[in-house]
Amino acid sequence: MTGYSGPAQRTAETSVALIHVSGTGDAIAATGGLANSGYIHELNVGTLTMVLKRGPREPAAWPHQIGLIPPRALSFQPRAELERLKEAIQGGGMAVLTGMGGVGKTQLAADYAHTTWQGGCLDVLVWISASNRSAVISGYAQAGVELCRADSSAPEQAARTFLAWLHPKGGADHCRWLIILDDVSDPADLRGLWPPTSPHGRSVATTRRREAALAGHGRHVIGVGLFTEAEAVAHLSSSLAAHDRHEPTDQLVALASDLGHLPLALSQATAYMVDTGLDCRTYRQLLSDRAKTLTELMPETGALPDDQDVALSAAWSLSIERADRLHPVGLARPMLELAAMLDPNGIPGSVLGSSPALAHLAEHRAITAGSSGRSHEIRPEDAVLALRVLHRLSLIKHTPATENQAVRVHQLIQRATRESLPSDQHGDLARTAGDALVAVWPDVERDSAYSQILRANTEALNEHAPTPLWAPRAHPVLFRAGKSLGEAGLIGAARSYWHELQATAHRSLGSDHPDTLTTSHYLTFWQGEAGDAVGAAAAFAELLEHRTRVLGPDHPDTLVTRANLAYQRGEAGDAAGAAAAFTELLEHRTRVLGPDHPDTLVTQGDVAGWRGMAGDVTGAVAAYAELLEHRTRVLGPDHPNTLNTRGQLAYWRGEAGDAAGALSAYTELLEDRLRVLGPDHPHTLTSRHNVARWRGEMGDTKRATTDFAELLKDRLRILGPDHPRTLKTRSNLARWQGEDGDPEGAASAFAELLTDAMRVLGPDHPETLIIRASLARWQS
Structure with missing residues (x-):
């Protein structure tokens, strides 16, 4: 080249050369080869500055791939979502794989891309990491340059040229294409950039997003969830086997559960165990240690498996x-x-x-x-x-x-x-x-x-x-x-819960802290409810001394302990002693709290009730009638405690021999409880129970059986099958079934009930003993 002074300075898009020539002819001669090769040039006589711009390149031959497909995971698991993906884009269309980070959306898309590409089913494959709009445009633009002779200096235009090229055209060669848009972070980034629907093309997008904008226009949203247990265990097993490691299946099942069946977590945990030499059991112990963080229990960024670039803790x-x-x-x-x-x-x-x-x-x-x-x-x-x-x-x-x-x-x-x-x-x-x-x-x-x-x-x-x-x-x-727990009738669970809570309170607060004493109170209470009234009475006596020393004799919690001690003594068989203790407590509460205090009124009711249990039924009726007037004046006629007093008064009227009066009172009370408390309130259900019972006592055994059967349905719905009140209703239903002329049915029902009572309440619970006695009666 005549007068050439040095090499051309070239970039991907331009070439610049400084050429010394003696005349126009020399310039044309010097640059003719470049001109003929598709470059545009400008010539000046003398020292020539020539700007060379590359013209449109020839389209790449098919098959052609753009972008790098992530490698398959070491232990990739075929999943139902993969079949849904194939079905969704069969014959053209787009699948949008959505789900939380780490569930394996990219791996599903990559497996589909590898399979279709290696199977010779594609002419063009484009993989784009679509984390933002610029990345999508850049990927499309590269495809436009390589496949459509687009101008690389105008990426937006090149991207649109490529999208237009994807649209099917009559008479043109059909290109079988697949576009993967991986990790779309915002659906708005794809506004105007979604691949078109084509019978010759398929598209897949992966995203953590769930917007409505992802669906429609031929796009099928497919939720990608966690591994099933079987998939998770298979993943762990095969990943470890690749490193000649084998673990017991039960430990793999447990580890999969510990990690929530999350594919990313399983993959990184396996790598950590292999790198550290830990077995599954030891790793699980570390994982359960709250002092250890996920960062400490997963591989460092440089040691992540399967070309992953994000640690689990930052996922x-x-x-x-x-x-x-x-x-x-x-x-x-x-x-x-x-x-x-x-x-x-x-x-x-x-x-x-x-x-x-x-x-x-x-x-x-x-x-x-x-x-x-x-x-x-x-x-x-x-x-x-x-x-x-x-x-x-x-x-x-x-x-x-x-x-x-x-x-x-x-x-x-x-x-x-x-x-x-x-x-x-x-x-x-x-x-x-x-x-x-x-x-x-x-x-x-x-x-x-x-x-x-x-x-x-x-x-x-x-x-x-x-x-x-x-x-x-x-x-x-x-x-x-x-x-x-106790209100749900889970007496055994309640007792265990309070036992553990009491131990924690002792460690955290000390034995004299009021909250520690409260945990002791509830533990003892549920000990009594579980049927150990004697043990509960002894424990309450000890707690009373403790609370009196720490809180004083007049503290409300001390008085509550006295009330529970009296109650458990009565439950243990000393009804007269309970009545005397409650009478003493009533005097104390009246002095400390006043006659109209709710706790004073509760104690007044306890005195009446245990007086009746000790044999003074007439005295119980009179005492409850007096309490009803007192509560109506202080609390009002619709207060739950006023309604409760009406129920107690009706009960003792029935026990005094006035069955008709008890039935009438319970029927009126049921109407008021329905109005005030609603049909599903436990007290309303108790009223229904009592109405049914006294109907039976009045001789209407058929109606009693029907009423208890209806009540049982509601008890099961509201309280569940194992609640003590549900068991009580089953006991009454069986009794009135027998009283109505079906002793064999009653015996069968009590036999079933005894099994459940022993499981729920235990063999020594008072209610279990009553059921056992009823079974013996109806069997004979």
């Missing part, structure tokens, strides 16, 4: 950050933090929308906003919107239609969230969660399923944050959960 951090920026701004993170303290299997929406929960959200928003002076009031609808944001990013599952278990959170998302909290916030958050549970716990538990869910959430809270719930004293939610 959801970007999603949480994005959620916190969405409307309502600043509420998603504190809502997730609160949910992380509760039961992963189901949190009632009422708990997360309670006053303590809203105060927690408001406080966090105020901290986030700084001292701007704005109002930070949070409304219940704001809490719901925060839950919806978390749901949209697959950080929780929010199903408002199932209110009792409206929110579910994977246990590892919960753990990662808790471990990210500053230590000073962990305790405050635990107490807030306890406050939220107490705030929605009903005084009267009419929905046994709801009560069980509240107890499960309390158990989870106590497991996640045991220490804060005892500082500076026992949190009320611990007592409420124990009372709930």
Whole structure:
């Protein structure tokens, strides 16, 4: 080349050369080869500065791949979602794989891409990491340059050229294409960039999002969930076997459960065990240690398996950050933090929308906003919107239609969230969660399923944050959960619960702390309810000395202990002693609390009741009649305690021989309880029980049988099959079935009931002994 002074300076898009020529002809001669090769050039006589721009390149030959497909995981598990994916895009169309981070969406898409590409089913494969709009445009633009002669200097135009090229055209060669848009972080990034529907093309997107915008226009949304137990165990087994490691199946099943069947967690845990040489049992022990974090129990970033680039502990951090920026701004993170303290299997929406929960959200928003002076009031609808944001990013599952278990959170998302909290916030958050549970716990538990869910959430809270719930004293939610167990009729479970709570109170608060004494009180109470009245009386006598020394003789808790001691003495067979003890206590409470105090009135009723149990039935009727007047004046005619007194008065009238009067009184009481308390209230059910009983005592055995059969249906629905009152209703149904002329049916029913009573109440419980005696009667 004449006069050439040096090499051309070239980039991907331009070439610049400085060429010295003596004339135009030399210039043309020097550059002719470049011109003929498709470059545009500008010529000047003399020293020539020539700008060379590369023209459109020839389209790449098929088959052609753009982008790098992630390798298959070491122990990839074929799953039902893969078959749904294939079915969704059969013959053209798009599948959107959505689910929480770590469930294996990318692996499913990668397996499909590898299979179809290696099987010769594709002419063009495009894999794009679609974390933002720029990345999508860049990937499309590269495809446009390589396949459509697009101008690489105009990425937006090149991307649209490629999308237009994908549309089917009559007479053109049919290109079989597959586009994978992996990890779409925001559906808005794909506005105008979704691949077209084509009979010759297929598309797959993976995302953690759940917006409605993902569906429609030929797109099929497929939810990707956790591994099944079998899939999880197969994954662990094959991953370990690849390193010549083998573990007992029961340990693999347990580890899969510990990790919530999450594919990412299983993969990283396996790598950690292999690298550290730990066996499954030892690793599980470390995993259960609250002092260890997920960061400590999973591989470091450089040691992650399967080309993974995010450690488990950070797998959801970007999603949480994005959620916190969405409307309502600043509420998603504190809502997730609160949910992380509760039961992963189901949190009632009422708990997360309670006053303590809203105060927690408001406080966090105020901290986030700084001292701007704005109002930070949070409304219940704001809490719901925060839950919806978390749901949209697959950080929780929010199903408002199932209110009792409206929110579910994977246990590892919960753990990662808790471990990210500053230590000073962990305790405050635990107490807030306890406050939220107490705030929605009903005084009267009419929905046994709801009560069980509240107890499960309390158990989870106590497991996640045991220490804060005892500082500076026992949190009320611990007592409420124990009372709930007893109210549900789970007497054995209640006794075990209070035994464990008492031991924790001794360790955390000391033996003389009022809360420790309260746990002793409830433990002893349920000891008596389990049938050990003698042991309970002795324990209450000891507790009375303790409370008198620590609290004083006039403290309300000391007086409550005296009442329970008197009651258990009566249950142990000393009705006269119980009546005398309650009479003494009545004088004491009248002096300390006054004659109209609710506790004084309760004691007045106890005196009347135990007087009747000691044989003075007429005295019991008179005493309850007097108490009824007193309670009506102080509390009003519709107060539950006034209604209870009417029930006691009716009972003792019946015991005094006035069956007709008892039936009439119970019938009137039932009408009032239905009006005041509703049909499902336990006291309403008790009134129905008593009406049925006295109908039978009046000779209408058929009606009594029918009434008890109807009552049993409601007891089963409201209280469950193992509640003592349900067992009592079954006992009465069997009795009146026999009285109505079916002794064989009665014997059979009592035999079944005895088995259940021994299982629920134990062989020595008074009710079990009554059932045993009734069975013997009807068998003979």
